[in-house]
Amino acid sequence: MTGEKQKEKDIGKRDFIDFNAALWKYNGEKGAMIPLLQLAQDTYGYIPEFAIDSISEIVGIPSAEIYGVITFYSQFRLKPFGKYLIRICEGTACHVNGAKSILRAIEDELGITIDETTDDGMFTFLSVACLGCCSLSPVMMINEDTYGRLTPAKARDIIRNYKKNIKEVTA
Numbered sequence: 001m002t003g004e005k006q007k008e009k010d011i012g013k014r015d016f017i018d019f020n021a022a023l024w025k026y027n028g029e030k031g032a033m034i035p036l037l038q039l040a041q042d043t044y045g046y047i048p049e050f051a052i053d054s055i056s057e058i059v060g061i062p063s064a065e066i067y068g069v070i071t072f073y074s075q076f077r078l079k080p081f082g083k084y085l086i087r088i089c090e091g092t093a094c095h096v097n098g099a100k101s102i103l104r105a106i107e108d109e110l111g112i113t114i115d116e117t118t119d120d121g122m123f124t125f126l127s128v129a130c131l132g133c134c135s136l137s138p139v140m141m142i143n144e145d146t147y148g149r150l151t152p153a154k155a156r157d158i159i160r161n162y163k164k165n166i167k168e169v170t171a
């Protein structure tokens, strides 16, 4: 299997074709780097290495410089999100109701810090400003599910349940 074919298989053929079609529209435009990075991220949920190489070719800027830009802007990601995206709220209501201690408990439970993904690719942990359900504070969301009135122990139990379910599914 060629490198290009493997990429198509890994990331989904349609996304790959759509991204490449959009990419070539910008041929030679140096100012297109940021829109193209955004496009890659919108397409894949992160910016894969091959997309950086393709963008480098299109805009004529070395890949190393493009990496520099990606790491400068916090909205760009070099790794995909985990299967479960945990968003802990650190907005005012959650903050005054102990969000920090929930955050620490989850970090401890997963062995990662904010903005990281577990090595098995299962969990990504993010901090957000407000999830819009302040009356339930402190709050976190895991994918589309909301968990409110958290305590550190409750947060740990929720994470442990997810881990248990993952184990059962993969056993």
Ligand code: FES
Binding pocket: 089, 090, 091, 092, 093, 094, 095, 129, 130, 131, 132, 133, 134, 135, 137, 139
């Ligand atoms: S401050 Fe946390 S949900 Fe609004």
